[in-house]
Structures are given as C-alpha cells and as structure tokens.
Amino acid sequence: MATVLGIGRGPRGSGSAASLPVPPALRRKRRKELSTAVGFLSPWLIGFAVFFAYPLISTVYFSFTHYDGFNAPTFVGFKNYTYILSKNADFWQAARNTAWLVVVMVTLRTVFGLGIGQLIVKVRSGSGFFRTAFYLPYLAPPVAATIGFAFLFNPGTGPVNHFLGELGLPQPGWFTSPTWSKPSLVLLTLWGIGDLMVIFMASLLDVPTEQYEAASLDGANAFQRWRYVTLPNITPIIMFAVVTGVIQTMQFYTQAIVAGQVASGVVGNSGQQFQPGYPSGSTWTLPQLVYNIGFQNFDYGSACVISIILFVVAMAFTALLMRRRAGLVGED
Known part of the structure; x- marks a missing residue:
C-alpha cells in the first residue's frame, strides 16, 4: 500500500518534493529575487512604516497615557477612554x-455626482x-471656497x-x-x-454598448436599461465613492471650522479665542474635537x-461595505 501511494521507505521512494534538498544555485536565485523585490518595494515599505505604522502604534500607546506634550507620558490605563465615552459631552455631540454628515453628505454627493455625470454623458x-x-469648483482651495460661500x-x-427675499421665500440663517x-x-x-462627476462619467462611458443594444432588442425601456445594464456595471464605482466618501467625511475639519469662524466674525480679529462648533455646537465634528x-x-x-x-469605525464600515459587495458579486 505504501508503495502504491508513493510513500517509499527509502530515500528514492520518499515521493515528497519538500524533503528534497534545494540546490545552492536555486537558493541564491531565490534570495536574489527576494532582495530585488524588497528593493523595489522599499520606498513604499519605508513610507508605510514612517507615515502609517509608527503613528498608529504611537496613537494606541498615547491613548493609555496622560501626556501634555511637555512632560513624559504616564500610564493611566483606560481612564482616557472612560473620560471620552462617559464624561465628555462634547464627544457625543460631535x-x-x-454621523449626520456621513449619512446625508455621502448620500447626496453620490447621487448628485452620478446624476450630473449621467446628464453630461x-x-x-x-x-x-x-x-x-462642474469640475472647476472642485479645484478651488477649501478655505477660499468656504469663505466665499459664507459671504454669499x-x-x-x-x-x-436677498434673492430669496425678492421671491418672497424664507431667508434662513445658514451658517449662523x-x-x-x-x-x-x-x-x-x-x-x-x-471629482465624483468625472469618475462616474468615466464609468458610464465604459459600459459596453452591446449590452444596451441587447436590452433594447429584448424590449427594455430606459429605466430597465439603467436598472439592469448601467447599475450593475457601475456598482464597483458607487462602492468606491461611498467608501472614500465615508472616510473623507469622518475627517471633515477645514470647511466646518472655517465656516464657523467666518460666521462668528472671528476671522481677521487676531487675539480672539474661537470655540469650534459655532453656532451652538451644531458644526462640531470629531476631527475638530481632536484638535481642540x-x-x-x-x-x-x-x-x-x-x-x-x-479609525476603528472607518475600518469597520469599509469592511462591512466590501463584504456586502463581495456577497453581491457571489450572488451574481
């Protein structure tokens, strides 16, 4: 039986490739290939270690310490977590x-980007x-765009x-x-x-025209062609827009704080202390709270x-969306 299975008792009948000695020339070739690959990857590896791994590890370490930037950090265990989650009211407001900005802003940006891209196509x-x-406003610096919007x-x-008043419509307070x-x-x-408009335009133009022709021959109307031809082809791009939108919105900082400063009149007045979240904490965001x-x-x-x-919430949400996307692909 052992002979039939190729499991011999002698060295010749071992039948296991892993047990055979690797020739020295092959080992040198593999080491050379590995060193070449590491050499090409070294810029990315260095950047990953310096700009991601080290800051992430340091952030986790400092979260368990009391550190003011001047004195040496002292270990305090979970006291910082208890303070933020149960004793800091600003955290839950932010x-x-x-969360409101993530749900509303990401949804509307995705819908508007897709809609405008579809219209231009x-x-x-x-x-x-x-x-x-439609693309030029995206190139405007965030601070300049926010200041201009606040004045408008x-x-x-x-x-x-003024225009709304001429039409007899309500005049909201906007940023105030x-x-x-x-x-x-x-x-x-x-x-x-x-930015999203250009991405969606590229994805819409990449949908195979023969699929539209086949759907038309089958009697599909315009909505059915969009539902069963366009949407399945651009679903990965929609997923990309949602994931990147969630990550960017969870880092929303510049526009919120500049709008609050302009609306409160702090901009241009040196020496004044500005409390983020103006008005009444309605524009508090978690990145602003981190800075504060x-x-x-x-x-x-x-x-x-x-x-x-x-970081954890963004990673969990991204993993959930990617898993959902993988499930949809598996069903297809």
Whole structure:
C-alpha cells in the first residue's frame, strides 16, 4: 500500500518534493529575487512604516497615557477612554454631527455626482463646457471656497438671502443658524462635486454598448436599461465613492471650522479665542474635537482615543461595505 501511494521507505521512494534538498544555485536565485523585490518595494515599505505604522502604534500607546506634550507620558490605563465615552459631552455631540454628515453628505454627493455625470454623458453638444464648468469648483482651495460661500450665504448682506427675499421665500440663517449650519456645509460640498462627476462619467462611458443594444432588442425601456445594464456595471464605482466618501467625511475639519469662524466674525480679529462648533455646537465634528482637546487643551491621550475611535469605525464600515459587495458579486 505504501508503495502504491508513493510513500517509499527509502530515500528514492520518499515521493515528497519538500524533503528534497534545494540546490545552492536555486537558493541564491531565490534570495536574489527576494532582495530585488524588497528593493523595489522599499520606498513604499519605508513610507508605510514612517507615515502609517509608527503613528498608529504611537496613537494606541498615547491613548493609555496622560501626556501634555511637555512632560513624559504616564500610564493611566483606560481612564482616557472612560473620560471620552462617559464624561465628555462634547464627544457625543460631535459624534452625532459627524454621523449626520456621513449619512446625508455621502448620500447626496453620490447621487448628485452620478446624476450630473449621467446628464453630461447624454448631452449631444457642449458636453466639454459643462464638464469643465462642474469640475472647476472642485479645484478651488477649501478655505477660499468656504469663505466665499459664507459671504454669499450671509443672512444679512448675502446675495442668496436677498434673492430669496425678492421671491418672497424664507431667508434662513445658514451658517449662523444651528438648524441650517449642517445643510449649508452639505451645499458647500455639493458645489464641489466635480471629482465624483468625472469618475462616474468615466464609468458610464465604459459600459459596453452591446449590452444596451441587447436590452433594447429584448424590449427594455430606459429605466430597465439603467436598472439592469448601467447599475450593475457601475456598482464597483458607487462602492468606491461611498467608501472614500465615508472616510473623507469622518475627517471633515477645514470647511466646518472655517465656516464657523467666518460666521462668528472671528476671522481677521487676531487675539480672539474661537470655540469650534459655532453656532451652538451644531458644526462640531470629531476631527475638530481632536484638535481642540489635543492642541488647545494639551490632553494628547484623550485626543488619541478619539482618533482611534475614528479609525476603528472607518475600518469597520469599509469592511462591512466590501463584504456586502463581495456577497453581491457571489450572488451574481
């Protein structure tokens, strides 16, 4: 039986390739190939270690310490986590605001980006002009765009409210109103929708035309062609837009804090202390809270706790979406 299975008792009948000695020339070739691969990967490996692995490990370490940036860190265990999750009211307000922005902003950006891309693809003439017109706002610096938007939507002197008043419509407080501040930030991000528009345009143009022709021959109407031909082909791009949108929105900082400064009148007045979240904490976001606790209150341990929470939530949400996407592909 052992002979039939090729498991001989002698060296010749061993039948196991792993037990055969590797020639020295082959070992040298493998070492050379490995060193060559590591050499080509070394820029990425160094960047990963310096800009991702080391900061991540340091953040986890400092989250268990009391560290003010001046004195040596002292180990405090889970006290920072207890303080942030149960004793810091600003954390939950910032978490609610961030969650609201993630749900509303990511959804609307994806829908508007896809819709505008679809419209421009269907335009027979002038598509280049519209593509450029919608993409240019994305190139505006975030600070300059936010300042311009804050002045346009100024409730007292801005042209937007003046135009609404001429039409007899309500004139919201926009960035000065706790009710309208977050929708105003959403409008600001929708104005710079050009990046998603270009990505969706490329994906729409990449859908095979023969599939549309086959669907038309089968009697499919316009909606059915979009539902059963366009949507399955662009689903990976929609997934990409949602995942990257969630990660970017969870890091939402610049526009929120600049809009609050402009609306509160702090911009241009040196020496004034600005409390993020204006008005009434409605624009508090978790990245702003990280800056406030870490660089204004010098409590780096608690700031690291919030950073870890952001990282874990973003990774979990990304993994959930990717798993859902893998399940849909498996069903297909």
